Amino acid sequence: MLILGGACLERFANAIIRHKKxxxxxxxxxxxxxALFSTTINVKYNMAEYLPKDAQSTQALSLxxxxxxxxxxxxxxxxxxxxxxxxxxFKHELQGLEHVVEVLWLDDVADLLQPLEMGSKSTxxxxxKGNTAYYSVVILRGSEKEGVGEIRGLLGDRGTLSGDAxxxxxxxxxxxxxxxxxxxxxxxxxxxILIITTTSxxxxxxxxxxxxxxxxxxIGTNAFGEGVSFLTNAVTPILQMAVSLDxxxxxxxxxxxxxKECESVEIAMGLAIRESFSTVAASASTTLFxxxxxxxxxxxxxxxxxxxxxxxxxxxxxxxxIFLPALTLCIYKVIDKTQHREILPSFANIRKVLRKLxxxxxxxxILIIxxxxxxxxxxxxxYGYQAAYKEMTSGAAEGETTAEGEAMAEGEATAxxxxxxxxxxxxxxxxxxxxxxxxxxxxxxxxSVLSYxxxxxxxxxxxxxxxxxIGQFYSDSFARMVIYIDTPQEGDAAFATVENINAAAAExxxxxxxxxxxxANLYDIxxxxxxDNKVTNLIAIIAIFLVLLVTFRSATLPFILLFTIxxxxxxxxxxxxxxxVPINYxxxxxxxxxxxxxxxxxxxxxxxxxxxxxxxLEKDEAMHAALGSxxxxxxxxxxxxxxxxxxxxxxxxxxxxxxxxxLLGRGTILSMVMVVVFxxxxxxxxxxxxxxxxxxx
Numbered sequence: 001m002l003i004l005g006g007a008c009l010e011r012f013a014n015a016i017i018r019h020k021k022x023x024x025x026x027x028x029x030x031x032x033x034x035a036l037f038s039t040t041i042n043v044k045y046n047m048a049e050y051l052p053k054d055a056q057s058t059q060a061l062s063l064x065x066x067x068x069x070x071x072x073x074x075x076x077x078x079x080x081x082x083x084x085x086x087x088x089x090f091k092h093e094l095q096g097l098e099h100v101v102e103v104l105w106l107d108d109v110a111d112l113l114q115p116l117e118m119g120s121k122s123t124x125x126x127x128x129k130g131n132t133a134y135y136s137v138v139i140l141r142g143s144e145k146e147g148v149g150e151i152r153g154l155l156g157d158r159g160t161l162s163g164d165a166x167x168x169x170x171x172x173x174x175x176x177x178x179x180x181x182x183x184x185x186x187x188x189x190x191x192x193i194l195i196i197t198t199t200s201x202x203x204x205x206x207x208x209x210x211x212x213x214x215x216x217x218x219i220g221t222n223a224f225g226e227g228v229s230f231l232t233n234a235v236t237p238i239l240q241m242a243v244s245l246d247x248x249x250x251x252x253x254x255x256x257x258x259x260k261e262c263e264s265v266e267i268a269m270g271l272a273i274r275e276s277f278s279t280v281a282a283s284a285s286t287t288l289f290x291x292x293x294x295x296x297x298x299x300x301x302x303x304x305x306x307x308x309x310x311x312x313x314x315x316x317x318x319x320x321x322i323f324l325p326a327l328t329l330c331i332y333k334v335i336d337k338t339q340h341r342e343i344l345p346s347f348a349n350i351r352k353v354l355r356k357l358x359x360x361x362x363x364x365x366i367l368i369i370x371x372x373x374x375x376x377x378x379x380x381x382x383y384g385y386q387a388a389y390k391e392m393t394s395g396a397a398e399g400e401t402t403a404e405g406e407a408m409a410e411g412e413a414t415a416x417x418x419x420x421x422x423x424x425x426x427x428x429x430x431x432x433x434x435x436x437x438x439x440x441x442x443x444x445x446x447x448s449v450l451s452y453x454x455x456x457x458x459x460x461x462x463x464x465x466x467x468x469x470i471g472q473f474y475s476d477s478f479a480r481m482v483i484y485i486d487t488p489q490e491g492d493a494a495f496a497t498v499e500n501i502n503a504a505a506a507e508x509x510x511x512x513x514x515x516x517x518x519x520a521n522l523y524d525i526x527x528x529x530x531x532d533n534k535v536t537n538l539i540a541i542i543a544i545f546l547v548l549l550v551t552f553r554s555a556t557l558p559f560i561l562l563f564t565i566x567x568x569x570x571x572x573x574x575x576x577x578x579x580x581v582p583i584n585y586x587x588x589x590x591x592x593x594x595x596x597x598x599x600x601x602x603x604x605x606x607x608x609x610x611x612x613x614x615x616x617l618e619k620d621e622a623m624h625a626a627l628g629s630x631x632x633x634x635x636x637x638x639x640x641x642x643x644x645x646x647x648x649x650x651x652x653x654x655x656x657x658x659x660x661x662x663l664l665g666r667g668t669i670l671s672m673v674m675v676v677v678f679x680x681x682x683x684x685x686x687x688x689x690x691x692x693x694x695x696x697x
Contacts (some may be wrong), residue, residue, distance in 0.1 A: 004038050004572060005159060009273070009277055010274060011271070013269070013325075014270060015268060016273065016322055016325050016326055017266050017269055017329065019326075019662060020325070020326035020327075020329050020330060020649055022331070023322055023323060023324070023326040024326050024327060024330065025411075026214060026321075026502070027319070027323045031213050031217065031220075031307070034216050034217050034219065034220020034221060035216055035222065036220070037219060037220040037223040037224075038216065038220045038223065039221075040049050040223045041222050041223045041227060041228060041233065041477055042223075042226065042227030042228075043172075043227060043229070043233050044227050044228065044229050044230065045144070045168045045171050045172050045229075045230050046141075046168060047229075047301060047525065048061070048518075048521040048525075049522065050059065050299055050301040051227065051299065051300075051524055052298045052299070052300070052303065052528060053308065055524045055528065056336055056502075056514060056515065056520070056524060057514075057515065057516055057520040057523070057524045058372060058524070059514055059523045060422070060424055060514030060515055060520065061516045062517035063424055063514055064424065064480075064620015065479050067088050067424070067475035067476070067477060068471070068480055070102060070138075070472055070480070071101060071106075071138040071140070072143075072163040072420070072422050072516055072517060073102075073104060073136035073137060073138050073163070074137070074138060074139055074144070074164040075136075075138075075139050075143075075147070075148070075151070075162070075163035075164070075165040075166060075418050076134065076135070076136060076137070076161070076162050076163045076418065076420075077134070077135040077137055077151060077159060077161055077330050077496055078133070078134055078139060078159045078160045078162075079133060079155070079158055079159035080131070080132050080159055081131055081132075081438065082131060082132070082133050082158075083131070083157075083679070084112060084128065085471060087106075087128060087133035088105070088107060088112065089249065090133065090135075091105045091133075091135060093109070094137060094151065094154065094639060097147070097150045097154065098145040098146075099139055099146045099147035099150055099304040100137060100138070100139060100140070100150070100151070101138040102138040102657075103135055103136070103137050103138075103141050103226060103480075104135065104137075104138075104199065105133070105135050105136075106124060106127035106132075106133075108122065108472065109127070109450055109455050110124060110510075113473060115577075116128075117306065118335045121446050122441075122447060123448050123450070123455070126448045126484050131387075132240065132520075133382070135210070136420060136482075137151070137163075137165075139151075139165040144165040144166075144168040144169045144172065145168075145169045145172050145173065146201065147165060147573075148161065148165055148166055148169040148566075149169075151360055164489075164518050165514060167384070170653075172230065178234065178651050178652045178653065178657070179233070179234050179238075180235065180655070181601075181651040182238055182648055182651040183237070183238070184460075185650075185651060186238060186241075186643060186644055186647045187208070189643050189647075190204075190208075190241075190245070190640055190643065191204050191208070193636060193639055194207055194636075195343070196343045196344050197249075197343075197344050197632065197636050198252075199339055199340060199342055200335045200336075200338050200339050200340065200678050201338040201340060202331070202334055202335050202336065203252060204339045206248065206324065206327065206328060206331075206335075207245060207248040207252070208306070209246075209327065210248050210320055210323055210324040210327065211240075211316060211319065211320075212241075213238055214240070214244065214312065214318070214319035214320075214678070215237045215312065215315075217235065217315045217319070218237075218240060218308065218311055218312040218315045219236070220679070221311065222308060228308060229301055229304050229305065230654075231304075231305060231586065231657065232305045232308045234654075235648060235657060235660060236305070236307070236308045236309055236312055236656055238647070238648060239309060239594065239644065239645070239664075240309065240312035240315075240427070242314060242598075242641045242643075242644035242645075243287050243594075243597075243598045244284070244287075244312070244313060244316030244317075244320070245637070245639065245640055246280075246601065246637050247280045247283065247284065247317060247320040247635070248318055248320050249322055249633070249637075250276045250279055250280050250439060251272055251273070251276045251280065251320055251321070251325070252272075252324070252328065253274035254271075254272040254276045254363060255268055255269055255302065255325075255328065257272075258271045258275075260274050265329060265332050266329065269325050269328065269329055272325070273321065273325055277321060280321065281317070281546070281687055282551055282604065282606070283601045283605075284313050284314075284316070284317045286547050286548075286597050286598075286600050286601060287313050287597040287598050288310055288597070289540065289543035289544055289597060290540050290544060290596050290600075290641055291306045291309040291310040291313065291541075291593065291594070292306060292310045292543070292595060293306070293537075293539040293593045294306025294309075294536060294589070294590070294593055295307060295310075296532075296535050296536055296539050297532040297535075297536055298528050298531065298532055299525060299528045299529055299532055301586060302532065302536065302586070302589055302590075305590065306593075309594075319342070319433075322675070344632065346628075347628055347632055348628040349624075349628065350628060350631045350676075351623060351624040351627040351680070352528055352624075353626065354627065354676055354680065356470045358677060358678070358680060358681035359679045359681070360400070360546070361673075361678045362678060362681055362682075365567060365678060368482070368571065369570065371574070372567075372570040372571045372574040373570045374574075375570075375573075375574030375577040375578055376569075376570050376572075376573035376574040378577050379576050379577045379584075379588065380576075380577070380582035381526070381529070381582060381583060381584055381588065382582050382583065382584050382655065383490050383522040383525045383526055383529075383584075384489050384490050384522050390517060390673075395644075405596065409463070410532075418447075418484065418485065418486050418487070419480060419485050419487065419488070419494070419517060419518055419519050420483070420484060420517055421482075421483040421485060421488050421498070421501065421515055421516065421517035421519060421520055422481065422482055422483070422506055422515070422516045422517055423440075423483060423501065423513060423514070423515050424478045424479070424481075424510060424514045425478065425479050425481070425505060425508070425509045425513045426478065426479070426511060426512070427474055427475070427476075427477055427479045429457065430452065430453050430596040431453075432509070433452060433453040433454075433479055433481075434453035434454065434507060435453075436504060436509070437449045437451045437453055438452040438453075438454075439482065439504045439507075440481070440483060440501060443497060443500045443501060443504065444493075444500075445485050445486050445487045445494075445497045446483060446485055446501070447485065447486050448484040449481055449482070449483050450472075450481065450482040450483075451471035451479065451480075451481040451482075452470075452474065452479065455473075455520040456473070472544070475487035483501060483517075485497055485519065486550070487519070487523060488521065489518045489519050489603075490522045490526075492609060494522075494523075495519070495522075495523050495526065495662040497519070498515065498519050498520055498523040499523075500595060501515060502515055503570060522601060525585070525627050528538055528587070529585045529589065532589065533588070533589060534538060536592065536593060537592050540592065540593045540596055541562060541566075541596070542598065543595060544562065544597065544600060545558050548561055548600075548604070549560070551604065551608075552607070552611075552696060553696065554693055554695070555689065555693040555694070556689055556693045556694070557607060557690060557694065558685065559637050560607075560679065560686070560690075561600060561603040561607060561679075562596075562600070564603050564671075564675060564678060564679045565595070565596050565599055565600045565603060565671055565674070565675075567674060567678075568595070568667060568670040568671040568673075569591070569592060569596060569667060569671075571664060571670055572595065572666055572667040572670050573588060573591065573593065573663070575594070575666070584656045584659040584660075586656050586659075586660070587656060587659030587662075587663050588659075588663075590660055591663040591664060591667055594664060595663075595664065595667040595668070595671060598641060599638070599641070599667070599668055599671035599672070599675075601636065601637070602634045602638065602671060602672060602675040602676075603675050603679060604676055605630050605633060605634060606626055606627070606634065606676070606680070607679075607683065608630055609625075609626040609630045610623055610680075610683055611621055613625045613626050614687070619684050619687045621685060623684050626680075627680060631676060634672060634675065634676060635672065638668050638669065638671070638672035641665075642664075642665045642666075642668040642669050643665070644661075644664070645660070645661045645662065645664030645665030645666070645667075645668060646661060646662070646665035648660060648661030648664070649661030649662045649665065
């Protein structure tokens with residue numbers, strides 16, 4: 001974050017004061033433009049798009065699209081109580097839908113004019129069993145919402161629909177409304193907090209206008225590029241507002257203080273800008289570097305989110321330091337007319353209460369810190385949406401007590417506990433294809449393999465068959481195998497099956513084979529994320545350590561502050577492990593950087609105040625005064641951040657956003673407790689060592 005010298009900062013402040021109306025006009029125009037562009041943002045819902053280009057499943061999908069006209073199925077349709085001919089007629093109805101690209105059913109792999117008993121039982125039962133038909137459907141990519149709607153309209157109550165496309169539609173439908181719902185709850189709560197902590201009824205409006213403008217600028221600029229993920233689109237506005245509201249509070253509190261001392265509002269604002277600039281810059285820098293650590297992730301969803309959040313911090317900083325002073329000077333008379341008495345009590349003696357908790361807190365941290373550190377590294381992760389979608393749809397089925405309701409529940413369970421993979425191997429050796437197909441059938445959880453050698457027969461030359469049949473299995477360079485698996489999309493069984501399939505393919509085709517499908521995608525995400533986690537955390541810690549080193553010019557304080565916040569993070573992330581509840585991997589990664597970058601500000605504020613007081617007071621008195629003066633700012637900031645997290649968790653049906661919200665809300669409270677209870681005892685206890693290792697004492 002930009003740091004200006006004294007003379008430059010004075011000229012900067014004077015320019016804002018002198019051209020305050022022009023500043024407001026420029027910001028209003030920029031906001032209007034960005035608000036217009038915000039309607040054109042391309043929001044992405046498929047997580048696999050963010051895998052590295054060199055990921056195995058990404059290469060497989062690219063080859064599949066280039067080499068074959070037949071796409072990877074992304075939906076499964078189940079229809080109950082239909083005869084064979086009725087099932088065939090329903091397939092033709094599915095094929096006639098506008099957003100359905102392809103439907104794969106029994107007639108594609110077997111001759112329906114022959115008795116079914118003559119065919120392979122395992123193959124037939126993948127498509128038709130007990131008067132129930134199972135279709136593998138390709139819905140047009142990017143049109144999942146429309147395609148799912150069409151199929152549900154055609155299905156009615158005759159069957160069920162599941163698969164990747166339904167999960168994307170589920171996320172897509174919920175995302176837009178949930179952001180609005182979260183804002184409708186969060187904004188009034190924050191207004192109440194700000195009214196309690198300020199002395200003017202109009203000040204909370206100033207906070208929201210300045211930060212709201214930065215949020216709109218950030219959202220609007222997301223339109224310039226290839227688009228953003230639904231996660232970025234959903235959580236960035238709320239997180240940006242929660243982490244940067246402090247900037248506006250710092251400036252207006254400084255302005256209010258200087259107004260009591262200065263003869264004009266212009267002089268008071270000039271002093272407020274100069275005084276708060278370095279504080280806001282330091283606060284923004286730690287948060288900025290925490291977010292920018294996400295840019296290092298190979299799984300580009302983290303980079304997508306990190307870039308948007310980092311950009312939001314910059315816009316918030318600019319809005320608070322330029323727009324807010326100009327707006328405040330234009331309406332300061334309204335602020336004066338809307339004054340009210342202080343509602344929040346004084347916390348001057350809060351140290352007396354918190355001091356009693358310090359020793360127990362230190363003992364507790366010593367006892368739990370190692371188990372928590374180990375526990376957070378062993379947390380089980382979820383990588384997709386299937387579990388959440390299954391939970392949402394199972395409620396309706398469980399509510400049915402009729403025979404049809406029981407069939408619906410059974411059908412949904414069967415559909416959700418199955419997935420499809422496609423294996424691409426070099427073309428030209430039908431015998432190897434047959435050997436691999438047979439080997440794949442021996443793998444646990446593989447229920448069927450559709451390949452030329454297994455479905456048509458290795459003894460029948462491909463040139464004797466119609467192109468429509470050959471095109472399902474061969475391109476110019478590759479042979480295509482469709483593998484049916486009876487596991488959910490993710491989990492130990494699913495990932496073990498993916499590993500076994502890849503190992504079998506590598507054994508017969510050491511020159512290279514590629515697997516695609518949701519389980520393959522999620523397996524690659526898991527592999528990439530495991531390496532991302534270590535790198536991202538290390539970068540965030542190093543970057544924030546350097547900021548603290550420059551801020552305090554101390555060899556000990558950066559370690560104390562980082563340990564305080566990291567301990568809170570370890571406790572927070574270990575809770576899912578000890579409770580046996582898996583969390584979404586993105587929630588884990590984001591929390592590591594966001595909690596560190598955003599809540600280390602509490603530790604910075606308390607430490608800066610303590611070290612300043614220490615110049616004239618004894619260490620206990622200095623900490624007493626430091627907590628008394630900074631506790632209000634810390635608790636207001638923490639309350640805002642925690643409410644933002646819990647609001648996200650409470651209003652979202654997406655497990656990824658729910659996990660981020662829960663972790664953020666709980667983590668913020670833990671960080672605050674560590675800063676105001678644990679850290680004061682450490683700072684006072686190590687006061688002499690800190691003095692000896694800090695430049696200037």
